[in-house]
Amino acid sequence: MDGAEARAEQSTLEAEVRSYLRENPALIRDDAALLAELGLKVADNVVEFGHAALARVHAAHEREADARRQIEATARDNYAAQGQTHGAVIDLLESRNHADLARRVDDLAQLRFGLAAGVVALEGPENTPAGWRALAAGQVDMILGDHAALHRMGFAPTALGLFGERGEEIRSMALVRLAIWEPARQGVIAFGSNDPEGFTADMGAELVAFLARVVERTAERWPVL
Structure with a gap:
């Protein structure tokens, strides 16, 4: 039946x-x-x-009543996150060069979203923009755990090195693949949180992915010197 x-x-x-x-x-x-x-x-x-x-x-x-309050709280949190994301986009679009773009990613992570760090990284072997983390060829796949993965949410030990000295404080991450210039060079934008529940595997990555697309388009304004 x-x-x-x-x-x-x-x-x-x-x-x-x-x-x-x-x-x-x-x-x-x-x-x-x-x-x-x-x-x-x-x-x-x-x-x-x-x-x-x-x-x-x-x-x-x-x-x-509890279910209604939870729904309302979630709606408020989503609205606030969207508002912060829109403000972050404006900040990123005002970047003057690659180094300024990387600094703004880190600033918005800490000041707008209350996170520990925000990092932009790019695979070699060509030059890496100033302020960006340099990665070896194939390292983005290793960080994301799958060559076809576009993002990864939660704790990824392979991504700790992206955060340098702050890596010891990171307990969860939001990672999104980047593809910049033509032919495309692989990279990753990473946001790190001190909270183990800051980013979890069942969490949607839409807003982080949106920021990643903004970083891609903004970075393509300038050549890598």
Whole structure:
């Protein structure tokens, strides 16, 4: 029996039970033990809710209120993150050169998002822009853990070296692959957090990936000298 059939059978059974109880109200009204288990009592042929029933209603209301508060809190957090991201984009677009771009990535990580660090890195063997981390060929794949991976969220030991002296403080990272210039050179933008729960594997990478695309387009303004 599939899910649809099971639900249909359940609905039919519930309808039959309700119909039977309407025709035989004494089954519940005259069963004191059953009424007690349900938290109900009969007074002058009117069923009153007892303490147990009211407690269940109150508990259900509290669960609904908690769920609503969680949804509202998540919506506020998402709105705030989007606002910070839009501000970060403006900061990045105002970069004057590669070194200034790398500095702004680190600044926005710390000042806008409360993170430990933000780093931009690029594979060789050609020159690496000033202020960027230099990577060996194939190192981006090693950092992301998969040659086809576009991003990685959570803790990645292979990425600790990106953060230099601050690597010992990093407990979680957001990593996004970069492809800059033509022919494309592989790179990575990395944000590090001191909080193990700052970035987790089940967390969406959309906003970080968006910043990565902005960094790519901004970096292509200038040649690597």
